[in-house]
Amino acid sequence: MFEKNKSLLWRYFILIIGLLSIFLIWLNPSVYLKGKEKLELDVYTNYKEPGYSASFLLKDLTSKVIVTSNIDNQKLGTYEVRYDLSYGAYHTKKTRYVNVIDRKKPIISLKGESSVSVCPSKSYVEEGYKAEDNYDGDITEKVKLEVNKNEIKYTVKDNSNNEASMTRKIIYEDKEAPTLTINGNNIINVYLGTTYEEPGYTATDNCEGDITDNVTISGSVDTNTVGEYTLTYSVSDKNKNMSTITRKVKVIKKDTPIGSGDGKVIYLTFDDGPSASITPYILQILKEENVKATFFVINHDDSLNYLIKQESDDGHTVALHSYTHDYSYIYSSVDNYFEDLTAIQNKVKSITGKKSTVIRFPGGASNTVSRKYQSGIMTTLSKEVVNKGYNYFDWNVDSDDAGGARNKEAVYQNVVNNLYYQNNVILMHDFENNYKTLEALRDIIQYGKQNGYVFKAITDNTPPSRHAVNN
Numbered sequence: 526m527f528e529k530n531k532s533l534l535w536r537y538f539i540l541i542i543g544l545l546s547i548f549l550i551w552l553n554p555s556v557y558l559k560g561k562e563k564l565e566l567d568v569y570t571n572y573k574e575p576g577y578s579a580s581f582l583l584k585d586l587t588s589k590v591i592v593t594s595n596i597d598n599q600k601l602g603t604y605e606v607r608y609d610l611s612y613g614a615y616h617t618k619k620t621r622y623v624n625v626i627d628r629k630k631p632i633i634s635l636k637g638e639s640s641v642s643v644c645p646s647k648s649y650v651e652e653g654y655k656a657e658d659n660y661d662g663d664i665t666e667k668v669k670l671e672v673n674k675n676e677i678k679y680t681v682k683d684n685s686n687n688e689a690s691m692t693r694k695i696i697y698e699d700k701e702a703p704t705l706t707i708n709g710n711n712i713i714n715v716y717l718g719t720t721y722e723e724p725g726y727t728a729t730d731n732c733e734g735d736i737t738d739n740v741t742i743s744g745s746v747d748t749n750t751v752g753e754y755t756l757t758y759s760v761s762d763k764n765k766n767m768s769t770i771t772r773k774v775k776v777i778k779k780d781t782p783i784g785s786g787d788g789k790v791i792y793l794t795f796d797d798g799p800s801a802s803i804t805p806y807i808l809q810i811l812k813e814e815n816v817k818a819t820f821f822v823i824n825h826d827d828s829l830n831y832l833i834k835q836e837s838d839d840g841h842t843v844a845l846h847s848y849t850h851d852y853s854y855i856y857s858s859v860d861n862y863f864e865d866l867t868a869i870q871n872k873v874k875s876i877t878g879k880k881s882t883v884i885r886f887p888g889g890a891s892n893t894v895s896r897k898y899q900s901g902i903m904t905t906l907s908k909e910v911v912n913k914g915y916n917y918f919d920w921n922v923d924s925d926d927a928g929g930a931r932n933k934e935a936v937y938q939n940v941v942n943n944l945y946y947q948n949n950v951i952l953m954h955d956f957e958n959n960y961k962t963l964e965a966l967r968d969i970i971q972y973g974k975q976n977g978y979v980f981k982a983i984t985d986n987t988p989p990s991r992h993a994v995n996n
């Protein structure tokens with residue numbers, strides 16, 4: 526009985542202690558947290574306090590709470606926010622845990638295209654990639670490649686296990702036509718009765734390499750018949766991408782003018798010199814460009830004789846134009862003309878030691894100014910000079926530098942826009958102060974070189990370039 530009472534008493538005691546504790550708790554000031562006690566915060570973002578409240582015996586003590594935290598949002602980790610409340614002799618606190626985490630995926634970037642064409646017979650050579658994470662930085666070395674037949678998968682995980690992936694498509698195809706080139710020029714002249722020798726060709730394919738052996742030529746050249754023939758060169762790769770190129774072969778008579786190589790020749794000619802202001806510089810350019818030209822000289826002060834000598838010494842042709850260059854005198858009689866011509870011939874010979882027979886009529890054989898002085902004199906002279914062993918040259922390209930061409934651009938355009946395929950005798954002047962021609966000369970030479978012309982000085986063997994006679 527006593528035992529039973531004792532046990533009952535014990536139970537009462539525990540109950541009272543319990544009720545007392547609840548009362549005491551209720552008596553203590555309390556802090557209540559809004560939101561979760563454990564929070565996640567993305568790295569580099571700011572913590573936003575979800576809020577709290579505090580009270581004691583129904584009195585609001587929220588304003589007395591002191592909040593402190595050690596959150597570093599630049600660094601992953603678990604941090605605490607402490608809420609402390611002191612009220613009289615009472616003290617209470619609460620803690621919220623903030624986990625700074627990285628939830629952002631890394632970014633993979635591919636060098637090269639995300640879809641690439643690869644020759645069917647070859648394999649793709651990795652062009653490179655890069656992986657960057659907002660928190661871990663460069664994690665390129667963590668990238669894993671999964672190479673399948675038609676794609677490459679690039680996968681990477683950052684230290685927080687955020688995964689990113691990219692794919693590169695590999696398309697096995699050959700859409701590029703081979704590169705077909707022919708040696709030599711695309712227009713070739715051959716003499717009648719000789720044989721056409723194929724200068725050759727090459728073909729390379731982006732996938733198959735050298736496929737010159739696959740080139741076929743259609744068309745043929747009959748060197749026994751004058752005419753223009755077209756040869757068509759074709760080549761295909763294994764994927765039937767085809768390239769073609771054509772060459773024209775002209776079978777010409779033997780007396781047709783033809784230069785060295787393919788017959789593209791420029792004869793630069795300078796009339797009315799020499800002059801102190803222009804000729805030395807023209808000679809300098811010709812020397813630097815390693816080009817030979819022809820100077821149709823007239824009589825000047827003997828102090829300029831050294832220029833005629835230099836023209837000759839440099840390998841140019843010193844040709845005869847006129848001693849006086851006076852139309853009214855030279856075209857008033859045949860005798861006057863030859864007296865004048867002989868005078869310049871003698872002068873040139875005394876300077877160069879060579880007898881020159883290459884001549885150019887002042888105004889050209891086609892001039893009409895001579896009509897004023899004697900009708901029909903050009904008809905006579907053009908025959909007589911040949912009878913006397915001279916070889917006269919007019920021109921077929923006029924730079925117009927003694928006429929309307931006002932600047933170097935005009936001189937240049939007048940020349941390069943009027944070139945013929947084969948022989949070009951270009952009329953220019955090296956008289957005093959003709960700077961526009963001097964300034965255009967190097968560009969003209971370079972244009973000619975780039976376009977397959979060779980430069981030659983006129984000689985007695987040069988095919989004639991003659992105008993129709995108009996008087």
Ligand code: ZN
Pocket residue numbers: 796797846850887888
């Ligand atoms: Zn002249």
